[in-house]
Amino acid sequence: MSKxxxxxxRHVIVELRVExxxxxxxxxxxxxxxxxxxxxxNKQGKTSxxxxxxAAMAGGKSAPQQPIRVGAKSSKVVVDLGDxxxxxxxxxxxxxxxxxxADGAALKxxxxxxxxxxxxxxxxxxxxxxxxPSEQANTLRDVAGLDLADLDARIKAAFDERTEVNREVHRxxxxxxxxxxxxxxxxxxxxxxxxxxxxxxxxxxxxxxEGFARQLADVDRALDALAARASRWISSLQELEAQAxxxxxxxxxxxxxxxxxxxxxxxxxxxxxxGYKDTADLDGQIRNAEATNAAVRANDERELVADQLRSxxxxxxxxxxxxxxxxxxxxxxxADADYPVDGLAVDEDGVLFRGVxxxxxxxxxxxxxxxxxxxxxxxxxxxxxIRDGSLLDEDSLAQLEAMAADADAQLWxxxxxxxxxxxxxxxxxxxxxx
Numbered sequence: 001m002s003k004x005x006x007x008x009x010r011h012v013i014v015e016l017r018v019e020x021x022x023x024x025x026x027x028x029x030x031x032x033x034x035x036x037x038x039x040x041x042n043k044q045g046k047t048s049x050x051x052x053x054x055a056a057m058a059g060g061k062s063a064p065q066q067p068i069r070v071g072a073k074s075s076k077v078v079v080d081l082g083d084x085x086x087x088x089x090x091x092x093x094x095x096x097x098x099x100x101x102a103d104g105a106a107l108k109x110x111x112x113x114x115x116x117x118x119x120x121x122x123x124x125x126x127x128x129x130x131x132x133p134s135e136q137a138n139t140l141r142d143v144a145g146l147d148l149a150d151l152d153a154r155i156k157a158a159f160d161e162r163t164e165v166n167r168e169v170h171r172x173x174x175x176x177x178x179x180x181x182x183x184x185x186x187x188x189x190x191x192x193x194x195x196x197x198x199x200x201x202x203x204x205x206x207x208x209x210e211g212f213a214r215q216l217a218d219v220d221r222a223l224d225a226l227a228a229r230a231s232r233w234i235s236s237l238q239e240l241e242a243q244a245x246x247x248x249x250x251x252x253x254x255x256x257x258x259x260x261x262x263x264x265x266x267x268x269x270x271x272x273x274x275g276y277k278d279t280a281d282l283d284g285q286i287r288n289a290e291a292t293n294a295a296v297r298a299n300d301e302r303e304l305v306a307d308q309l310r311s312x313x314x315x316x317x318x319x320x321x322x323x324x325x326x327x328x329x330x331x332x333x334x335a336d337a338d339y340p341v342d343g344l345a346v347d348e349d350g351v352l353f354r355g356v357x358x359x360x361x362x363x364x365x366x367x368x369x370x371x372x373x374x375x376x377x378x379x380x381x382x383x384x385x386i387r388d389g390s391l392l393d394e395d396s397l398a399q400l401e402a403m404a405a406d407a408d409a410q411l412w413x414x415x416x417x418x419x420x421x422x423x424x425x426x427x428x429x430x431x432x433x434x
Contacts, residue, residue, distance in 0.1 A: 067090040
């Protein structure tokens with residue numbers, strides 16, 4: 001296999017130098033081949049070597065809480081990438097970073113340069129294999145550039161809206177049921193004011209007619225009295241000849257008064273004879289008006305609630321349609337994403353490989369997929385740091401090395417022991433074999 005080499009677009013580690021970092025006293029490693037297998041007994045510094053690479057490149061939270069070896073005053077990590085040399089020093093006051101280019105000049109904004117270069121250097125294929133399906137799915141979405149946040153937010157908003165609308169549908173349905181069946185009633189309420197007005201008009205008519213009748217009786221009595229008096233006057237004419245002329249005058253006046261009163265009487269008789277108006281039907285209408293109007297109002301309320309219920313159901317259906325459309329768009333976006341391995345996909349439950357959960361794939365397939373994701377996360381710095389490499393059997397290790405060769409990448413693998421596959425042996429914080 002050919003040895004990976006750095007280019008302006010793709011970088012690997014040409015040389016690593018570490019001094020007084022965590023358990024490392026001093027170490028210098030010049031990789032030869034696709035895999036740098038770091039062996040040795042436990043607590044000798046194997047992990048410290050990988051941590052040194054990550055701390056130098058990523059800095060910040062990637063650096064351990066105590067990066068300086070016990071007993072030392074400072075530590076230093078130098079990562080030579082060929083055309084770029086990274087030097088990070090750690091002291092009690094913090095860390096200092098210098099990044100130099102091929103010409104030896106220090107680059108401005110060195111951490112920003114490394115952030116663009118290193119990507120997700122902390123990605124470990126073995127850790128990815130053991131991660132929860134949801135965590136694996138999030139990582140794969142990151143690799144594929146699959147951002148579903150906008151769709152998920154819109155789906156949640158539509159779902160929440162539909163939930164509120166359905167609550168309103170349920171409330172209106174209960175309200176409509178509580179109103180009972182539609183009652184028999186006219187389309188409009190009965191005008192009680194109109195009936196009462198007509199009742200008042202008829203009562204006034206009847207009262208006026210009653211007054212006319214009383215007046216008529218009074219006039220009849222007056223006429224009777226006048227007639228009696230005239231009769232007495234006539235029977236006394238012979239005895240009252242002396243008074244005849246005066247009486248004639250009085251008689252003429254009485255006759256005139258009689259004629260006037262008779263005319264008034266005739267007018268009153270005509271008015272009194274016009275008849276009474278029956279109020280029984282209006283009494284029944286008044287008694288039934290409130291019940292009728294209550295039925296009309298109940299029917300109007302039923303129709304209003306029915307309209308609101310239809311509108312709420314329509315809104316709920318619109319929310320459901322929107323949710324289905326958004327989910328379809330989400331599925332299509334997931335299907336159209338650019339995944340690093342053919343047959344790879346992601347759904348709500350996790351990562352799928354060839355249609356089944358990744359956890360159900362063979363161990364070899366899981367390693368291949370996990371490594372491919374790691375390489376996709378680090379397109380410029382073609383370096384993968386693999387901890388707990390002792391979990392890899394010979395076939396899995398060989399498979400990873402083959403993938404690294406095909407991708408022109410470099411593996412740094414930590415393993416317990418110093419078997420034939422080990423290329424660097426750490427003992428008591430120092431490289432004893434390389």
